[in-house]
Amino acid sequence: MNKLLTAALLLLLNVWSGFSENLPRPEYPRPQFERTDWINLNGTWTYQFDFGNSGKDRRLQSAEKFDQNITVPFCPESKLSGVGHTDFINQMWYQRNLSIPAGWEGKKILLHFGAVDYLSEIFIDGKFINRHFGGSSSYTVDLTRYVKPGQNHNLVVFVKDDQRSGMQTIGKQCNNFFSGGCSYTRVTGIWQTVWMEAVAPAGLKAVIARPDIDQKQLVILPEFYNESNGTLEVSLMDGQKVVANKTVKCGNGSTIVLPIKNVKLWTPETPNLYDIIYRVKDAKGNVIDEVKSYAGMRKVHTANGLFYLNNEPYFQRLVLDQGYYPDGIWTAPTDEALKQDIALGKAAGFNGARLHQKVFEERYYYWADKLGYITWGEAASWGVDVNNDLAARNFISEWSEVVVRDRNHPSLVTWTPFNETWGGGPDAYVRLITNIYHLTKAMDPTRPINDASGDNHVLTDIWSVHNYTQEKDKLMEQLTFTEGKEPYRNARDKDYLAVYEGQPYMVDEFGGIPWMDEKNRKNSWGYGGMPADAEAFYARLEGQIDALAASENVCGFCYTQLTDVEQEKNGVYYYNRQPKLDMKRIKAIFEKIPSRKH
Template sequence: MKKSHLILFGLLLSFTVNATNDIPRPEYPRPQFERTEWINLNGTWTYEFDLSNSGKNRKLFEAKSFNNTITVPFCPESKLSGVSYTDFINQMWYQRSLSIPAEWQGKKILLNFGAVDYFAEIFIDGEFVGNHCGGSSSFSIDLTRSVKPGQTHNLVVFVIDDIRSGAQAVGKQSPQVSSFACFYTRVTGIWQTVWLEAVSPYGLKAVETRPDIDGEQLFITPEFYQSSNDKTMEIILSDGNRQVAQKTVKCINGSNLVIPIKKMKLWSPEDPFLYDITYRIKDEKGKVIDEVKSYTGMRKVHTSNGMIYLNNEPYFQRLVLNQGYYPDGIWTAPSDEALKNDILLCKAAGFNGARLHQKVFEERFHYWADKLGFITWGESANWGMNISNEIASRNFLSEWTEILIRDRNHPSIITWTPFNQPSVNMFPSTFVRLISDTYRLTKAIDPTRLVNDIAGDIHFTTDIWNFRNYESDPTRFSLRLKSDNNYQHNQPLFVGEFGGVVWAEGQERNNSWGYGDMLTNEEGFYERLESYINAILFANNITGFCYTQFTDIEQEKNGIYYYDRRPKLNMERIKAIFEKIPSRPQKEKKE
């Protein structure tokens, strides 16, 4: 193995960082809204599959335990769950006990789920306490009236996940028993961290931050569990140990606060500076009753005259398609360090960002993208929806709303992509309406980012004219770039997907899937890749690209890394090829 390969492979050693921990994925799951009083509920739960749909008749919501055990937050299809059951699981039940600390008396007690695929019902001591619909969005259940501090209670979670119903978004989960082509192992039930949290009844429920780099200010819109004229919120903006700004306001919902920032530092992939934010809620006597740690990045993204701008300068995006699958955890990264290393591996290959494809990534990934300087396009897992089904549309809009609200404060996300290319030629009116409604909804919730309505070759309402080009022949690839200039309203032209070159060695070549013919030698791969990049470079009007893809996934062998993140090729050469197109235009030197 080459020296460069050894260096990159060294990054992978930390994937097993949590192997000696009693609790898997022990880190706080919401790094942009962090409290100190919380309990991680990951670890061993009991479970039962309900393949006959008889669990409610058997009153399984009252069960004190089930016969089988599973390691949460890993889905039952994954190896890390300890189950590895990969057939269809339309329904299942989870159980564990909850011990509520006595010192949480007088506080709101929240049960938080990072994500449960797809529909979840929550029971405490046999009583229904709440539900949630949506396999990719986070949610909280208020347990305050159902539990008592100092006591132990029984938690049961019932899950329904019918990916063949057409009524839900499933992404790349296989609708057949086994994986095939670009469809992979399914994900059922809990697949992100579960945790308990104690919060003041007057605590901070959520906050929206909107940077304004032109006005050198930060807009903050807080939401409290209860408004109060008697309570105050102190906001402290810091640069390391140096306080940059401070503001104290009444705890009233609907306030739009302005924080001036002098000598403002900007966030960019080249310099990912982040300001720390502390929110403190104080009672009438000045006692702190709630404290939340957060951060923000000051940056701006917009389009003008067919260009995409970052911080008021043209910025060329060299993205890679990242589907966020792991051999042992499926949708769930084995460790927090694995999320970080995925970004480092992408940067080592010459990418300055990623299109997060057909999966909503967990918040810890966005944290590392913010911290390391890695731009992303956020995308739903819309495949699997029947695009003419109005119930599917209703389910999608509510889930997409939750996704936007959860992730809109992350500076690394610069574009929203609600939909990937539907596999149909005719579009029913319900789908066209859904596209338009989703665009307007996205802009209403987050007007600061670009919206690419459909990642594919057709658009209805969009800020970016994105198209795919999987021509394997370099000449035809170049001609296709010119023929796809049929965009409207002077929108930026973006090569949304290209490459997908199948490259594998030895046994990896068997049963491989990808785009175009399989190359037989390494040098041929570099030559073809460089021909693609040269064509994009000389096209002049292309504002960015997304290369398919980051890693192999199961039978799909078109990644630049193997599924286990080992490098396939000389990454210095790969990096040099992709970086032939600089992120920012090179300025002419003055004589």
């Protein structure tokens, strides 16, 4: 069967699956590394809870079907999963059949998981083949040795999720039965798309695409599944026009430099993107692997107490986005919902978002790249005992996978591995922060690192603080720098913490002003008490923005938050994404500080 016919049949299979069971989240989940030979495995799976942790004794890894159905990729706590079980789920099992296309003979057969919270074990026909730690990072299982093209196989996934252990990331998932404060409904198991694809044994495994606007070039560092005598052709496109093309021998040490004349820079105001086509060819010149991608030409760095975008100071007007949905919890119900959240942020006057205590899926970054919206990538670090060596080990491996997955996205401008690590001590914590800083720089030297949002800084490129002072004059006083004195910070009197040395100073949490209609005021909270009426809300918000604008040293902010989340009612939109107030007026207030303030 030729390649075009195989691709057509796979496309029809995906379309047919979508019509046959209204396939959820049908879009390709990895838009910066897209192939045609793939099968979406979302939809109806069978499942069983395992509250007694006895499933392996009962040989559930060999089960060909469980008694109940669940809709993947939605977690069992969510409405969209069809389950809606919101109590703690420490262990559970998933099952579905895999039909391997006959046309995949001779190829690597890869099974991809967008994310599974937290520990997952993979079984094919009852045989253990893989284990993965990390509730937020994507991973791939090579099925080639365990399945045969043209045949059906049984896939079972075992999940463990011990949220109270202190050994794993949980983000804002609540450790009590009921959601409370700023902690919300839990997430267990599969919560991002699952899919299979077929790849040539000598195909392209990954790339680093590093823009260099100073020298007007895009640098590509490829990695192959197996190095061969073939070649890699890289074509850079501006629309339908090829602006650069280069062919090199397939080697993991190759460096491909694509010069670009008249570079179109990426900014939130002008989100220009270049398409990329990677073609791996064998020794005879036949294309054995083709991958579609894109890149944005932009540069971010810090210097002189400022954040720079494309060598110009840029004021970041960020909003805290926690990525929760009433029906999907951590999983957006549709791809359009991801796009819409970015549109809502822009409509409220923000030029980006701090993606808070959750690793967002790649489709979100795709829309941020396309629409022009800067982002901060953050781990779901709450839940990790930062003073425990095993917890640190777990965090390092998960964070490393996150950085490698997302480092090519132009919209992502800052890494924030931790948030509010107030309990961090002088020994294991300091070592963990230092290790994470250097590991992140080794994997991606192109972005600044905010080591611990909200202070408790050890080694950082961004000096972030959280300040929920509601009164304009008091906030202005706190944000005024005094010669010879450290500026306002959240963590003091710890001699093992860093001293401020002139890094860009950002208030990366502030505001949090509660507002809700009468029917939503029960069991809700925000910061500073609810204003008396809408005019009082506008006045308080404008006073805080004026205080930030008055500080010559503040070079960015993050307002809490984009939407309400369950009982936390301090979003500028309700949890259902409906506006609370006059959004044109809200937008005008936030935009009182222009992106290019300095």
